[in-house]
Amino acid sequence: MLASRRILLIIGGGIAAYKALDLIRRLRERGAEVVPVLTRAGAEFVTPLSVSALAGRKVFSDLFDLTDEAEMGHIELSRSADLIVVAPATADLVAKMAQGRADDLASTLLLATDTPVLLAPAMNVRMWQHAATQRNIGTLKGDGIGFVGPNEGDMACGEYGPGRMTEVAEIRAAIEAALADGPLRGRRVLVTSGPTHEPIDPVRYIANRSSGAQGAAIAGALAALGAEVVFVTGPATVPPPEGVAVVRVETAQEMLVAVQGALPADAAIFAAAVADWRVAGPSDRKIKKRAGGAPALEFAENPDILATVSAMDEGRPALVIGFAAETCDVLGNATAKRARKGCDWILANDVSAGTGIMGGTENAVTLVTADGVEDWPRMGKREVARKLADRIAQALA
Template sequence: MDATFDINFPGCIGQMARLLNRNFIIGVTGSIAAYKAAEITRELKREGANVRVIMTDGACEFITPLTLQALSGNPVHTGLLDTDAEAAMGHIELARWADALVIAPASADSIARLVQGRADDLLGACALATPAPVFVAPAMNQEMWAKAATQENIHVLQNRGITILGPDSGSQACGDIGAGRLLDPREIIESLVATFLTGQLAGKHVVITAGPTREPLCPVRYLSNRSSGKMGYALAEACINAGARTTLISGPVHCEAPPGVVLVPVETTQEMLDASMAASDDADIFIGAAAVVDFRPESVATQKIKREGSTTMDLKLVSNPDIIASIAARQVRPSLVVGFAAETNDVTTYARNKLKKKRLDFIFANDVSDSAIGFNSDSNAGTLISADNDITMALSSKRVLAETMIAELAKHLPET
């Protein structure tokens, strides 16, 4: 195997980091409570999250970017028109990177700007551009919070699917007492944990295949493909976070296995099939995200194949077993069998044919000719197809897409 899999992560004393490797953008706005963004950032890091910070001009008057840079371990973003960043459409990349955007503290002005859809600063642009969930933690004077304009703005955001965290009540920096204080940072963290650790698959067993397979030609050469395994590993993480017992059957990749999974490393397609059949005996969901090699050499040389003056070489290939079809054809099979169709043309047509031919419950179809979502990309997009429905999944990080897909699949499990 190429990769070393280590699920023992330092720094998680007494419990597993509950937000391990999730990507959070913390948006800090011009409120006296801006200093509490430091604690939110620190607590997210303790939970294993990756954190990047966006600060508005007003926020920089209350707390320095250097403080949040030191705590997050990443440069702080302050300007929309950063020449170096925008050469690569930096605000779009940042928005796609996020698993969640958390605006804390959110001033009355920043809330109004969100309602208006303003994109003339970096935070507003990212809020519009991100496909990830958005959380808003208001912080303002109690009179400002109570005003009809603010309450109407809050209702508008809630109707748009934005989650409002708080506010809390109590004494305020201005001397007033009432609602409007920023929710305690630990309560904000617990709300985020509760959102991502959904428990939708509690008590269920999910088996996932990921990465490529390899078919040896000789001791040093093999047939394989460009699959990175990132999508399968993101799905495994989403299943763990949803409470499932998760078995990950992986070809050779350079991904780290999420803590809590049962990792079964394999190399050839036959090995992946054998592991899949064994693991799926009691599986509720089987997801075939691996890019298996469809053909293998009829014979494998016992020694390195040498050129020895030849300008051509003939290989006779034979068909490999079809893993996903074999699982779907079992007399006692998982409740949901989910395939992947990575195509370069006529994507939906091929996917629908595969769904029907292999007796799958769902198939995720994506166009790997698009470099933004092809092999090795950190992003993906496509369509989750069943016999009677198509669900379009917009371009997002593979982690966000995996969460969306698992949430959808969970809806279709039989009630027990």
């Protein structure tokens, strides 16, 4: 997807600039050509030499460099790329873009281009939440500028909250989505997959037979249609597909946190087989076998991730899709589950012993929506994923 594509990477001035070095490497590994532009503030955090060494070409930084202007002027530089990425996009750069300022090379390139632009914001939590920054973000989104992140997390300044630059894998996935041709181009989709492992003690856990195959196939099919996919996966046996941002978790509680951190999204598909229950107080030491029978375990209910997202008042995805793995009265249970959870679609399947569905390579699903019920024939999980991805693209069109 990135082979022979030219990406103009503008590196702003913030501690997150170090991530831009890894981003350059990851993009070049996939065949992309990276043309680096380093702001004066950015050069306080990473050196032109390190950027140039990783990009395999010179770094542009000075608007009034006569040699650069003679060889490749800033107008040509801004229009020769397939995509312009700003990472980190500081509050200052965001403000300059929103105001149409052009007082250095980076802001001039961004003003003089008709190339798609993707920003990866990074700033202090209070700067991100400031009304002026949010006004600027709204202006840029209205202008058609793309965004990836920011995430919520620890700041270099010691504070915690939104404003942390998105991780490199997620930025790379957003770049691939921005450059992909397909009906889901420009759409952000969240997919959960795999089982969860709920610890009993350091060596034992509660789990299920989910391999993660269906969730991985769905994520891959959505990415193939141009979507930016955030793939939150439990400890599955099937590897994640290429071209998606992978977030790995173990427990249901960790999955909920990861899901909330991945929002907002245009659609969310909850294909993970999340454990309904966890041990209320897992032991920090291995529980030894003793005379007198099995240990008494007290259980607590896990968070209901599907219902939580479905019930969101603000930031709810336009399309929320759940799965219902049943062993009896499949349609009845799935229909009741859709109403109870508040989601838009449910994909129901029979995972009874002998079907070979859970952990297998095939699936037979029934799609339950507000408009009715649709039975799909038994087919490979990749075919199910492609069919579902096409339906999602139609729904979001």
